Amino acid sequence: MILSRNFVRDYLPLDDDLSISDIALDMVKVGNEYDSCGPLIHATNLVVGQVLEVKMHPDSDHLHLCRVDVGTEVLDIVCGAPNVREGLKVIVALVDAKLPGGVIKSGKIRGCVSNGMLCSIQELGLDHKFLKKEDIEGIAELGDDAVIGSDAIKYLGLDDEVIDFELTANRGDELSILGLAYELGAIYNKKVGPIDLSYTVEKNCHDKLKVEVETKKCSLYLAKRVNHLKIGPSPKFIRNRLIACGIRPINNVVDISNYVMLETGQPLHFYDATHLGDTIVVRDAREGEELVTLDGVARTLDSDDIVIASSKEAIGLAGVMGGATTEVMEDTTSIIIESAIFDAVSVRKTSKKVLRSEASNRFEKGLDPKRTYMAMDRACHLLEKYASALVSDLCFTYDKTCVQDKVIEITASDINLVLGTKISEDEIQNIFSRLGFNTSTLDGKMMVSVPSRRLDISIKEDLIEEVGRIYGINNIKGKLPLLGIRSGSYDKTTRFIRNKLVDLGLNEVLTQIFLPEEMVHEYTLDDFETVRLMDPLSVEKNALRYSLIPSLMKVYQYNRARNLSDICIFEMAKGFYKKENTYSEEYKLCIVMSGEYYFSLGSKKMVDFYILKGVIEELLHALGYENRYRFVTGEYPLEFHPYQSAYIEVAGKRIGILGKLHPQKVKDDVYVAEISLDKLFVNKVGKNKYSELNKYPSIKKDFAVILDKDIPADSIISVIKKAGGKKLTGVSVFDVYSGKNIDEDKKSIAFSLTFEDYSKTLTDEEVNVLFEKVIAAVLEQYQAVLRDHD
């Protein structure tokens, strides 16, 4: 909503020394944001001049040399406009005038002196939509009443100032000059003046107009006939105020409907009565019903839409757009004025499909029935005055609203408890009176009567907000709540994982959850349905990810494209899926590693499967899952290397995958892991407690065997553990070799064993017995050959 200072002045006297930016800032303080504020016309140094003499420029076929009287002096000005002529009153931009196109300087144009410029309306900086052909093609022709030397902007009536407000959705009342006047009145403690609703009626006109309201989506409908209209241009003040408020003037009748809407907030619709006939039906649209709207578009309606219909067919979409057949034209002589309230939700739905207009916006925000009546009378008043209309004495009225000022009970302590203030009852009453709310006292309580224009106020808390606004929120001093002392809690696990992975050299990333539908099932064999968006922004973002890997691979590619090759990243976030008609989300950890990885002091290595596995193991150990997980082989998604990947199992359940990516998926050696944290955390971890250190020394023994290449290390380890018994407390692999001196289908694998007893010092004999038992078990189980032992 744009506030025009000239317009609002009709209803509220604002001090002249209050600048427009002061007003804007004061409005911000009470909750009315604005987008821009300033003069309507930014151009300066424009005066009325009269052309005394016009000669053709000696060196041009279209430039004129003019002598122009500007009151204080006569200026030589070169002008190219075709309509410049002697005696014409014009707008002169003096030297140093600032126009949207630049600053006017004195100089020579093709050798002739020019000390200023004669302006067209376009050159003043009005938006293109307000310009007529003659405003663009030639200089402005001022009337004879323009006083030479006076301010040209003022003569044009464009000496206005405007604030373009961005109002909150609840303040529909401020979508009107009157509403803004009340708000300003509350701020500056001034009373809003009356609005002239007077007109004379044509008695006994025996109007045959018949209106039937057949829908529940219309609570108030007024219709009145106005005859003998003379269509012409609007008076200057109406045109200029429409322009200031951003609406294009058309003719006096159409302009009055817009003018009254701006003034009262109530949208009106004028139907050409001749084309309408005598019957108006307000009803729900029929499914599939067709209507050609004002903009010439044929539209198919549905039952959410409300239509206005003649006895024959739909003639308009209520609250949104009229139909082409009953539009007010140059030859219109009589109209039906419609002033009505349509259901906000319905208008909102229809306008979303068709057009968001000034009118639909107001219906959507809600309307005050009093204004519906007021707007009808105001339109009649203006039509009589500026379009010589004769107004019928009959007014069709359908009214299901019950307009009563709401009375809300409140006490000063209610207010002070919520605001945390000590505002006195007198001061509160004063604030209500500035807002135009009447108060009375009953049993020590204030009874506040809220005018119907304030649709946003219905409960006590709304009144508290009003008091806070006008009292000045920034006058309230901040303090901290007096709450019981307690310790708060947070998700320590997420933070722990983040710290651990950062310590391990990984960088945390943050990615978007959107993916193109066809990528959602990549990197997984899991069975689920894709979660799709009903109304996506693009096909690139039409579904939600299940695996985080595609998102992290995007990050990988982004960095590779910038010649960065050491990329070790992770993210903890959610994946989404649908299963058995239920939508679910799962908290996951994803790791992508590639390039050089720096580990321990100073060493670095190209990332391989075992480094990634080491990161995962270190994390699982740190989270308390030591000895509770396994890496198992299986069938992998196509994006993974079939022989360098594994699933991670905890307590026999698969919780994640790790592995190298398939070379057909990505050229570089990229290793990826994804763990479902939700699945992992199902397994509870106990408290971390001290366990006794062994007082007695341990004994280490090593051996190496040659056996079949395909035998996995972890199965050999479990054979060793079983044979070694309780005293075998550690088994590790320290060498795996195949190549020279080893058959092609064999490998040599070397183990280091640790034996301990917590109750005594082990003897070499005891250990040797166990050691031999272990070796024998391995040799027997795998038909292995002992290579070396110590």
Place this chain on the structure above:
Amino acid sequence: MRQVEDVRSKMLYDYETVIRLDELNELKVKYLGKKGLITELNSQIKNLDKEEKKAFGQAVNELRGLFLEKYEKLKKRLEEDKIREQLEGEKIDVTLPATKIRRGSKHPMSLAIEEIEDLFVSMGYDVVSGPELESDEYCFERLNLPKGHPARDMQDSFYITPDYLLRTQTSSVQARYMMERQGKTPIRIIVPGKTYRREDDATHAPQFSQIEGLVVDKKENHVSLADLKGTLEVFARHMLGSNLDLRFRPSYFPFTEPSYEVDVTCFKCHGKGCNLCKDTGWIEVFAAGMVHPNVLRMNGYDPEVWGGFAFGPGWDRITMFRYGIPDIRLMYQNDIRFLQEFDRKDGE
């Protein structure tokens, strides 16, 4: 006695010539060894008569004492020389580049939220979370936003079905948490999380993040607007600068009444006006307000008894402001070089 004098002068001469540890050891053998010069003098004692024996013995002992004294002194000096020499040989160029020990880095969004969580946990708040795929009921209806409410336009949403959507605000967790508590206990929570709106332009991304704060307590415990103000002052000053001022502008959100948008002194120009604050001197950081009685009622808290406040800054915005990140896209591009900038402790 002349013999003792001879050995003594010889010894003093010999000591002058020793420059290495092994020479010193040879010297010790030469004088104190089995056949050493001083040992030999000692063996002569028994051949002397009683008178001479005492004087001679004393002289030899003194000589031995002198030898050992000199020996210890010289040994210590030579050992020090040797170590010095050895260390000199180990001289390195300390200005050569160090061996890299590379740590990873937390995303700046995580750095910011950890700091915020710590602040609020210290004030007795719990940090909680909720689903990102949310029902219309919890995202809107239970927050006083019935279907068809015009304010739903402020939050154009990504629907999955007519009843399910990606949450547009972390406020959805307000309703969930209140329903869980069944109107029985006071509430003090913050809810950091991802949120989604159907917009994508220079200043809006379809995915962003919010931090919701909610305090509900018995009305008599003074959870008033002034307390909200104080809380946001602590929050803003902790995260963005201790000398900032706050400006409350009345606004409208369906879930709070009264509602406010809260600005903070522009930290770039300190309120003078610049391109960041569009010459207003203020930067919008929070949306906040007193919990709407309908929201309390709909989620099991009697608004006659309970009251409270809620607030929500943009998590992305507060991170960007905190670290001076000029463009939100930088945070979602994840350039490794950008991420590595955040591998350090913040100044206090």
